[in-house]
Amino acid sequence: MTxxxxxxxxxxxxxxxxxxxxxxSLVYLAPGDPLQTVMPPDATAETxxxxxxxxxxxxxxxxxYLMWLGHVLTGDLGMSISTRRPVxxxxxxxxxxxALLATFAVPLAFSLGYTMGAIAGCLPGRWLDRLVTxxxxxxxxxxxxxxxxxxxxxxxxxxxxxxxxxxxxxxxANFHILDWSCAKYLxxxxxxxxxxxIGILSRTTRAAVAEVRNQDFVLTLRAKGLSEWAVIRHVLxxxxxxxxxxxxxxxGYLLGGSILVETVFTWPGSGFLLSKAIINRDVPVLQGTILxxxxxxxxxxLIVDLLQSMVDPRIRRT
Amino acid sequence: xxxxxxxxxxxETFAPQAAxxxxxxxxxxxxxxxxxxxxxxxxFAAIVLCxxxxxxxxxxxxxxxxxxxxxxxxxxxxxxxxxxLGTDELGRxxxxxxxxxxxxxxxxxxxxxxxxxxxxxxxxxIGGFAGGRVNTVIMRxxxxxxxxxxxxxxxxxxxxxxxxxxxxxxxxxxxxxPPMCRVAETATxxxxxxxxxxxxxxxxxxxxxxxxxxVLGNVxxxxxIYASSLVSVxxxxxxxxxxxxxxxxxxxxxxxxxxxxxxxxxYVVPFVCAVPGAAIFVTSISFNxxxxxxxxxxxxxx
Numbered sequence: 001m002t003x004x005x006x007x008x009x010x011x012x013x014x015x016x017x018x019x020x021x022x023x024x025s026l027v028y029l030a031p032g033d034p035l036q037t038v039m040p041p042d043a044t045a046e047t048x049x050x051x052x053x054x055x056x057x058x059x060x061x062x063x064x065y066l067m068w069l070g071h072v073l074t075g076d077l078g079m080s081i082s083t084r085r086p087v088x089x090x091x092x093x094x095x096x097x098x099a100l101l102a103t104f105a106v107p108l109a110f111s112l113g114y115t116m117g118a119i120a121g122c123l124p125g126r127w128l129d130r131l132v133t134x135x136x137x138x139x140x141x142x143x144x145x146x147x148x149x150x151x152x153x154x155x156x157x158x159x160x161x162x163x164x165x166x167x168x169x170x171x172x173a174n175f176h177i178l179d180w181s182c183a184k185y186l187x188x189x190x191x192x193x194x195x196x197x198i199g200i201l202s203r204t205t206r207a208a209v210a211e212v213r214n215q216d217f218v219l220t221l222r223a224k225g226l227s228e229w230a231v232i233r234h235v236l237x238x239x240x241x242x243x244x245x246x247x248x249x250x251x252g253y254l255l256g257g258s259i260l261v262e263t264v265f266t267w268p269g270s271g272f273l274l275s276k277a278i279i280n281r282d283v284p285v286l287q288g289t290i291l292x293x294x295x296x297x298x299x300x301x302l303i304v305d306l307l308q309s310m311v312d313p314r315i316r317r318t
Numbered sequence: 319x320x321x322x323x324x325x326x327x328x329x330e331t332f333a334p335q336a337a338x339x340x341x342x343x344x345x346x347x348x349x350x351x352x353x354x355x356x357x358x359x360x361x362f363a364a365i366v367l368c369x370x371x372x373x374x375x376x377x378x379x380x381x382x383x384x385x386x387x388x389x390x391x392x393x394x395x396x397x398x399x400x401x402x403l404g405t406d407e408l409g410r411x412x413x414x415x416x417x418x419x420x421x422x423x424x425x426x427x428x429x430x431x432x433x434x435x436x437x438x439x440x441x442x443x444i445g446g447f448a449g450g451r452v453n454t455v456i457m458r459x460x461x462x463x464x465x466x467x468x469x470x471x472x473x474x475x476x477x478x479x480x481x482x483x484x485x486x487x488x489x490x491x492x493x494x495x496p497p498m499c500r501v502a503e504t505a506t507x508x509x510x511x512x513x514x515x516x517x518x519x520x521x522x523x524x525x526x527x528x529x530x531x532x533v534l535g536n537v538x539x540x541x542x543i544y545a546s547s548l549v550s551v552x553x554x555x556x557x558x559x560x561x562x563x564x565x566x567x568x569x570x571x572x573x574x575x576x577x578x579x580x581x582x583x584x585y586v587v588p589f590v591c592a593v594p595g596a597a598i599f600v601t602s603i604s605f606n607x608x609x610x611x612x613x614x615x616x617x618x619x620x
Contacts, residue, residue, distance in 0.1 A: 018462030022474075029478040137610075141603035143554050143574075145561055146595025149581060153588040256467030260558050264581070275562050278477040290474045294466045301465070 004309055012302045016295060020072065023291040024065050027283055077288035082280040087288035090273060095292065098258055098269035104190045105254060109197035110247055116198070117205025121239070122232055124210055132202045139199010144257055148192040148264035155188060162187050165266040189265045193258065197250040204246040208239035241312040248304030252297040352615040359611025362604040369601055373420035382411035384418040384571050405590075406576065407583050412590060416597055419571040422483065423601065426556035426565065427549050430487050434494035435545045441495070442502025443537060447510055447529060457503060460496040468493050472555050476564040486565035490552055501544045505537040543613045550605035557598045573598045 052058045059067070071078070077087035120132035155162045163185050212218070212235045221231050259271030266272060270289055277285035343351060353359060372379055381400065387408040406412055445456035463471065475489035509515065509532070518528050557574025559565035566572035568579070576594040584591050 014458070015461060015465050018459075019465045022462065022466070026474060026478040029475065137603060137606060141550055141554070141599060141606045143557060143595055143598045143602070145558060146577060146592070146598060149577065149584065149595060150592050152584060153592055157585055157588045252467040253469070256470035256473075259469060259473055260561060263562060274473065274477070278473070278562060278564060281480075283478065286474070286477055290466075290470060293470055297467055297470075298465045 001309075005306060008302060008305055008309075012298055016298055019294050019298060020069060020291065021065070023287050023294070024068055026287050026290070028061075072291070077291070078284040080285045081282045082276075082285075087284050090285060091270065091288050091292050094268060094270040094273040094289070097267065098255070098262070098271065101186070101189055101193060101258065101262075101267065101269060102251075102254060104186060105193040105197075106251060108190065109194035109250070109254075110201060112194070113198040113201030114205050114243065117202035117243075118209055118236060118239075120202065121206040121209025121213065122235070129206070132206050136199045136203030136206075139196050139203075142196060142199075143260075144192055144196055145260040145264050147195055148188065148261055151188050151192060152264070165264075189261055189267050192261050192264070193254055196257065197254060200250060201243070201246060205239065205243050208242040209235055212238045237311070241308045244304055244308050244311065248300055251300050255293050255297060349615045353611065356611050356615065359608055359615070362607040362611070365600070365604040366608055369420055369604070370424065372417050373424050376417045376421060379417050382414040384410060384414040385569055386410060406580060412576075412593060415571040415576060416573070416594065419573045419576060419594065419597070420601075422566050422570060422572045423553055423557060423574070423598070426483070426487055426490065427553035427601075427605070430490035430494055430556075431545050431548045431552050433487075433491045434498050434548070435541060437491075438495040438498030439502045439537070439541050442499040442504075442541075443506050443529065443533060445499070446503040446506025447525075447533060449507070449510070453503070453507075456499065460499050463492075463496040468551075469555065469558065472559060473562065473564065476559050481559075481564040481567065483566055483570075486556060486559045489559070489564075490555055493555070494548055494552070498541070498544065498548075502537055502541050505540045506533055509533050509536045539616055543609065543616060546609040546612055547606065550602040550609070553598065553602050553605065 049058075075088055077091065079085070080087050080090055083090065116128070116132050116135070120126075120129040123129060152165075215238075218231060218235060221234055226234075255270075257271075258269060259274050261267070262269045262271035263275045270293060273285065274289045276282070277289065387410055406415065441456055441460075445453040466474070472489045472493045475492055476486050479485040479489070515528060515532055518532055523531075556565055557572070557577070560572045560574030561578045563578065566575050568575060573594040577591070577598075580587075580591040580594065
């Protein structure tokens with residue numbers, strides 16, 4: 001087990017380096033000089049040269065990458081062009097707001113999706129099974145930003161029951177979960193974020209459970225005289241690794257998909273920060289946010305792999 | 319019962335007989351047969367066809383000019399003066415814009431998938447067939463892109479390059495190459511180990527011939543099915559990019575862009591604002607169900 005953990009963690013390191021390389025090159029994908037946005041248009045060639053030297057832009061690109069990586073490893077992601085604040089502060093503030101959404105959306109989506117899928121897989125062909133199959137197709141085809149707009153139209157415009165956008169008058173600093181005047185701002189974004197993972201997860205769970213139920217050992221369990229509940233317990237446990245893999249992926253899509261949902265609800269999270277950075281052409285913030293989100297995704301995948309290997313020791317041997 | 323009874327029969331009964339009169343269908347005929355008996359796929363294939371035809375013949379179908387603005391008829395509800403689906407914030411006819419919008423949305427749904435299928439599929443076949451170090455290099459490079467959630471990668475690339483239809487399509491292509499490559503690689507690796515590849519090599523077939531005749535035939539099925547399932551993802555991502563201001567630029571009609579600009583008017587004409595999203599949803603679900611139907615009919619496991 002220790003060997004497997006060590007090997008899997010070692011494997012994550014080159015991936016993280018690759019991610020940092022892609023994020024670094026984002027600056028060079030941007031058209032024009034990376035300094036163009038910072039410099040005043042009437043700057044002399046001399047000033048530009050000085051600034052270039054100060055930022056290290058006159059060095060060869062591999063050296064620039066190593067310098068940048070050194071800064072990143074010490075937690076320095078540069079300065080935001082639009083707000084002049086350190087990017088790391090902006091990212092941490094935004095991530096804590098996204099985490100707030102995720103703490104509600106992830107358990108909701110995973111518990112609902114898993115339960116629906118498991119019941120449908122155990123009772124194939126019933127009405128619930130059809131419902132799950134239908135929900136799954138809708139879930140994968142639904143543009144979540146549109147779902148957000150529809151929910152706003154229904155609950156905020158027509159029924160006037162819930163606030164449409166934002167985090168409420170207190171802002172993110174004094175946001176209290178237990179206070180309904182704050183918590184009501186969470187309802188619509190959380191529902192929107194959870195919808196797609198519910199569909200995908202219920203479909204995967206249904207397929208995994210149905211597949212395990214067809215295996216020979218289930219017949220043996222029945223022949224042994226185990227009760228239906230005990231059989232279901234075995235089936236669920238065996239279908240878990242497959243479901244967990246999809247849960248890990250969905251967690252990542254929640255992170256990535258939050259960019260659209262947070263834009264719809266103007267929720268000041270990492271996705272909203274990203275879309276603001278795009279509008280302002282604030283490349284350091286864009287780079288920093290994407291780097292942080294994808295490193296979280298890499299870490300999630302690592303954790304999911306380790307959890308999978310705990311549930312199913314066979315994975316360790318491959 | 320019949321088996322035991324048969325044992326008592328004289329042996330002559332077992333003399334060679336004419337084959338039973340069941341028609342044996344070829345692969346493609348059986349695929350067609352299964353598709354013909356799958357009403358859900360047929361219905362949604364018809365919807366896809368309608369959407370494509372509407373986009374192609376947009377100038378003939380659209381009741382108004384999609385760019386024609388009008389100050390007096392801004393933000394009108396459904397059914398206002400011949401404007402069946404109302405008008406947008408500049409007084410342009412929603413139905414016409416919706417029909418024209420299908421052109422860009424479909425283009426951005428299909429083109430990136432097509433290019434990614436060719437590039438990613440080729441990389442996957444090369445990696446899978448060559449094996450060893452070549453495979454490791456290709457697949458580990460792809461793993462890096464797997465470390466980004468797909469929406470995030472598309473937004474990152476399009477955001478850094480600055481939007482527009484071309485950059486949006488390039489970003490989506492880069493998002494789809496790694497999964498496409500993985501599907502092709504898995505299929506190729508499975509085929510490569512089979513005996514008939516060995517036999518073909520023993521009879522003197524070259525690498526190119528083996529890939530063309532023996533590998534591609536087995537890889538194209540899963541690759542095409544996977545590509546068809548990506549079309550709906552691509553449409554969703556493309557309109558998401560336009561929604562963020564990273565895809566199509568105004569005034570070109572595009573469903574994602576329409577949704578984004580109409581969002582400001584949600585308190586004036588709430589239902590008109592939801593229409594472009596419904597178009598995205600219907601297109602995406604239709605492509606999804608057709609792809610599922612094809613996969614079932616072609617009996618492909620991904």
